[in-house]
Amino acid sequence: MTSEQSVEPDSSPAESEQPRHAGFTYALGRSLISPLARVVYRPRIEGRENVPRTGAVIFASNHLSFIDSIAIPVAAPRPVHFLAKSSYFEGTGLKGWLGKTFFESIGAIPVRRGAGQAALDALDLQRQLLDDGLAVALYPEGTRSTDGRLYKGRTGVAFLALQTGAPVVPVGLIGTDKVMPVGAKLPTVKERITVRFGAPLDLSPHGPASSGRARRLATDEIMAAIHALSGQELAGAYNEAPAQNTIEKIKQVLPHERR
Numbered sequence: 715m716t717s718e719q720s721v722e723p724d725s726s727p728a729e730s731e732q733p734r735h736a737g738f739t740y741a742l743g744r745s746l747i748s749p750l751a752r753v754v755y756r757p758r759i760e761g762r763e764n765v766p767r768t769g770a771v772i773f774a775s776n777h778l779s780f781i782d783s784i785a786i787p788v789a790a791p792r793p794v795h796f797l798a799k800s801s802y803f804e805g806t807g808l809k810g811w812l813g814k815t816f817f818e819s820i821g822a823i824p825v826r827r828g829a830g831q832a833a834l835d836a837l838d839l840q841r842q843l844l845d846d847g848l849a850v851a852l853y854p855e856g857t858r859s860t861d862g863r864l865y866k867g868r869t870g871v872a873f874l875a876l877q878t879g880a881p882v883v884p885v886g887l888i889g890t891d892k893v894m895p896v897g898a899k900l901p902t903v904k905e906r907i908t909v910r911f912g913a914p915l916d917l918s919p920h921g922p923a924s925s926g927r928a929r930r931l932a933t934d935e936i937m938a939a940i941h942a943l944s945g946q947e948l949a950g951a952y953n954e955a956p957a958q959n960t961i962e963k964i965k966q967v968l969p970h971e972r973r
Contacts, residue, residue: 869929
């Protein structure tokens with residue numbers, strides 16, 4: 715549910731294999747975690763009727779907290795897959811087994827983080843899931859917003875939608891940053907969250923996935939829909955880590971497509 719990419723497009727498959735689909739562990743986890751989370755956190759869930767019950771679908775959400783990647787599967791009326799850092803699955807002993815089981819139970823798929831080809835590999839992994847008619851969740855901002863603002867979207871989500879023809883269901887999460895702020899080890903039970911599912915977006919009128927202009931326009935439509943649901947202040951910039959050297963500063967200034 716971060717999985718920092720759960721969804722950042724700067725990740726690659728942890729293993730050279732087909733993506734693992736939700737199986738028994740996910741079904742068991744969903745049957746246990748979802749009712750418990752709803753009792754403890756009493757989430758307000760709006761727009762579930764907007765989610766297609768079958769076929770490929772992309773959930774595109776704002777990103778405020780680690781628990782976003784739990785909130786979406788708990789609220790969604792169907793199984794949801796997302797990418798999670800492979801380190802979450804690689805612990806040893808009882809603690810490692812519990813961590814691996816937990817992330818599998820909420821639909822996470824391990825990936826190794828990286829750039830360049832790694833980002834393309836991650837997109838390909840998500841495409842495979844969509845080709846199988848499954849649901850995936852991604853965060854167009856790329857990483858969590860630490861100041862509560864909504865940042866500009868990167869084009870990876872739009873690329874997947876245009877390439878596969880999958881509809882995009884925008885998601886607005888409200889209050890997850892209060893339940894579990896960045897840096898917190900455990901969530902609080904004093905706050906409630908709201909999960910809003912918007913109407914599915916058909917992005918095909920923007921053009922083919924090979925068109926940079928189509929990807930940008932489709933991304934802007936996705937982010938506008940998320941903004942309408944979340945009501946966040948717009949940052950008007952990409953959510954990027956501070957440049958560590960001169961080369962990185964130049965790359966951030968020069969025009970380029972954020973994927």
